[in-house]
Amino acid sequence: MNKTKLLWLILIFVLSWMIFVGSAVAGKLKESVIGPGDTLKIFVYGHPDLATDTKVSETGNITFPLLGEVFVGGLTPSAAERKIVNLLESRDILRKPQVNVFAASLQSQMVSVLGYVRNQGRYPIEGKRSLTDILAMAGGIMPDGGEVVTLIRSDGDKSTKEVIDVLEMIRSSDLTRNLIVRSDDLIYVERAPRFYIYGEVQRAGAYRLERNMTVMQALSVGGGLTQRGTERGLRIQRRDAEGNLQILTVNSSDWVQPDDVIYIKESLF
Template structure:
């Protein structure tokens, strides 16, 4: 019969504990750490000093309040970097020698991006590590068929809001991903409705249609099913608003480019 001594039990316990710690370290190494920001709940432990255990939230200024130290700026730091900063402060003030500080976080509430407009799932999405514009659009289910391929990104730089547009279609077609911006916390991504044009008169299917890039009048008519037996391409007209918003009627040629909100009118043939 095998007898297990107290000493053997201790060794076994230490072995399993080390195995568990190593396994979690490997998993964590493959995962990019997010940074702390306002609103994030954290729990702080100092080994051997249970009286310093603190549950707190990062305030709007990016600070936390910690016993013996006071306010500490942690905004933009990873949890690991915040641990090192607290340990350094405790040691530099001769409060604790060789302090071992651990910070536990649940979900980092501050690291969120908003996606609105013509995407499959509007909402707020978390940033885990580095995320690009296309990553977030994918998380939102992609752009809807009626959505524009030019996406607007709005962000706060210092005290000023900036606006940037990204032509997702052109970026993909040219295989140049330099414009695939890395998103930041509190960015707003907006996908507008694609531009439309209208056809009425003697066509098979009058109505409103998505305007594709560099679409000609002939291509637009084909989208509407072409002319009906009464229609003629002679005397095609386009109603279009000028820069001042005034409606004007123009003669249209088959190879003219359609502009957003144009109305194409097909006349009835006299013969």
């Protein structure tokens, strides 16, 4: 064998080993813990009679041949493998067994998605899943959905709330706000803010309020003025922080706020 061929073989071996190790490490980093309702597949090399499909009970136990009930709640599949190996050895059932535990389904690791997404429901989180991953799994935000998402998380006896501006996060490329979700998190997508327009416009009604939308832009969304409409004396009905209704005179360049009601008067001439 010449030196060039030998070097190529060594290089291929090293690259293959690096890929194998990298995949193994990545797999370990993405492991989720086992919980009630999860289904596990367990194999023992050289002992097909011990192959088991088992479901984790509400108390975190599984039933395994020759061992009976084994508590695996809160363990990763790798930790469960080590525990079963230790039990088989300590009870003199097998010597140096090779055990593999695979999570067929992780029903205990679920996150709820509600509100204005295409598919509301509960979704599994195997490994690390970000907020945008879960939104994608739910089919994305609906056209009527808002750009601000609320994540509610239970930490023991108290709950915390995170409000994430998804659009701003994407525009600024600030993915530090793309939080890693946890089991039992609740993600809620509210309806997008709206404004209302009536009077002498082509299409009176309720419309989605875009960011930094001006009164002029709002008028264009409503199809513009009718032949009898006028921009003079534009009025907006708006509630203040205390909920009191105010009637404001505005210019076409002023910004529209959520739930504003824009009234277009009829021209007198």
